[in-house]
Amino acid sequence: MRNIYIESFATFFxxxxxxxxxxxxxxxxxxxEVVARRGWVTKEEMIDLIAISQSCPGVFAINLSTFIGYRLRKTRGALCTSIGTAMPSFLCxxxxxxxxxxxxxxxVVAAIFRGIRPAVVALIAVPTFDLARSAxxxxxxxxxxxxxxLAIWAFGVSPIxxxxxxxxxxYVYGKYIKPTE
Incomplete structure (x- = not known):
């Protein structure tokens, strides 16, 4: 019998x-891992969890893993997935x-970091476009x-x-405009 707590911790670690x-x-x-391989949440739930995670204060990855863990096994599941996500970064x-x-x-270290930057931009851009397409x-x-x-960059508007x-x-769109479309 598998232990979901160990499995979720190991997955997020x-x-x-x-x-x-x-x-x-x-x-x-x-x-x-969570949708395709293990089936812990559906694609639609994943999109919702990503949206909620983005709107909550704190580290996005921790928020997302916490919500997935909570979806699996409430508070204990959330602790397992959150610690699993945070532990590697903490150790590094x-x-x-x-x-x-x-x-x-x-x-050499400076050159390595300069080389990693474009890859990181691509790693962020691809899921953004995938999420937009899925949504x-x-x-x-x-x-x-x-x-x-542009408002943040050019005019110094607060991201908050x-x-x-x-x-x-x-909210306004979903509550008042979309029902009339």
């Missing part, structure tokens, strides 16, 4: 250990902190993230304000 680029880069791996940062002073000015976001709605990014306005806009 593995995802956390082998993903570079943060929470958004984890989305394809989490989706592959601990090791780096212990030895970083030896690599501060190393040009049936058309080209007519592409102005929303572009306008948000953008998130709040997007949430309110989504």
């Amino acid at each position: 593995k995802i956390g250990m082998f993903t570079l680029g943060g929470g958004y880069a984890m989305i394809p791996l989490i989706e592959q 940062i601990l090791l780096i902190a212990m030895f970083f002073h030896q690599f501060d000015d190393n040009p 049936k976001v058309g080209w007519a709605n592409c102005w929303i993230p572009i306008a948000g990014a 304000l953008i998130i709040i306005l997007a949430g309110l806009g989504g």
